[in-house]
Amino acid sequence: MISLSPASTIKTAVTCANCNLDNLCIPKGLPRSEVGELGLLVSRNNMCQKGGAIYHAGSPFRGIIALRSGSVKLVSLDSEGNELVVDFILPGELLGFDGLANDRHNCTAIALETVNYCHLPAAKIEILATQTPGLSHVLLQRSCSQFDAQVQKMMLHRRSADARVACFILHISDRLKQRGYAEMEFRLSMSREEIGNYLGIAHETVSRIIHLFQDRDLIEIKSKQLKIKNKKELFDLFATTTPNSPSQGT
Amino acid sequence: MISLSPASTIKTAVTCANCNLDNLCIPKGLPRSEVGELGLLVSRNNMCQKGGAIYHAGSPFRGIIALRSGSVKLVSLDSEGNELVVDFILPGELLGFDGLANDRHNCTAIALETVNYCHLPAAKIEILATQTPGLSHVLLQRSCSQFDAQVQKMMLHRRSADARVACFILHISDRLKQRGYAEMEFRLSMSREEIGNYLGIAHETVSRIIHLFQDRDLIEIKSKQLKIKNKKELFDLFATTTPNSPSQGT
DNA sequence: AACAATTATTGATCCAGCTCAAGTTTTTTA
């Protein structure tokens, strides 16, 4: 528990308007004028320990979450209690949309390491929508982006295990880059098991492929620390036509 | 081309307020008072022939579509031009959300038979959102439902081919029922190829499983005409624990 | 620092479903 620096009493407290994630988080695409208003309603500096849940599947929708630091896995449970890793959320990204459809979460959000997050309460969203019409649109866009991401994931499921792992590495790299982190060297905060679950392959296969990539000098892996050594070839591998014959449709 | 009954000149023209799909389409969950307003902005009675595209991937987002009759497949194309069937849309359901994230469609919507649809123009959505705050929320809910549906689809990808086909049949049945159609006997408007593509299995496998189900007296199939004879057993098949060992997580 | 628990690696075997192939039926077009 961090009990230092009570942000609320400091004059230059972080708000949406001056947050370093302001053009990635909710405000991205939101008119400057509306960011201030948003800032007043967001609850900041919430914490969750590694392994803890930010929200549980089945619990009522409490609002949209913006990750400030740390990463999260979004999991769904089937009838037998098997976990499906739906997505990984990185700092600066939003989560919670799985609760909007029927005011109850379909997924559980679990911290992969200690996370710090902001929280836009559900009750305020609709109220806010009237005053700041841009917000509705931004939220709608974000929620649709989630859909798009899932479509991309489906596309990936037609490719070989190699291609999936290559794509996964490149995708994480890309997202980190966008958020100002190193794109060629980073820590995978999720386990092989979680990666495999997410990609739809066995964790043994993930391990094998990661080491195959290392043998081919495409990456360097030491436990969870990853270094990309040949981005182009990784990309080629991902783009290579491994699946069934290319059927040209009209 | 149907040139009879110019609806606009008939006094009792169909609007959202008196449409027979009113509690399935956009108005579902929308306050009665706002339905009237919506009705004024929707373009009705648009047609698209079998095989035609309602919109193309890459084209600018023009609005949300509500299917009145006929069904549609939503496809995405990978870099090599291979088709991925993302979803099937049935009468009374909405489509177009794949265009909201960045004002350009990510998917192509193709009519599986002649379709009739309503169209809520993009330009009007944001304007309308200010006047009828409920609309934003409804749209947000719908778009998130799409996300949920994709998560369900991902779950399905961990199951055996049999379970996927069983689930597919039950899912279509359920959606048709909700819309007032017969739930135990209906026409599959999509080809085996499209079903297989959607489910991530070869079309030969779809065919084999459908006939296996018929041999077991679970269904009766004649070309595209399907009759469910044993819903319970189909459901059990879908719910049966085929995948990897049940790991109980904390 | 030593122990325990979790997570990762690596090998060997096996099978669900893919691919290829060759008819058959249904649908479309002329």
Next chain:
DNA sequence: TAAAAAACTTGAGCTGGATCAATAATTGTT
């Protein structure tokens, strides 16, 4: 209504990746 095209069925063999198994490396705990 017949011919052509498209969609569907059914068989046979092959393989990518799952599963099982046994060790090794991390990570967390006392």
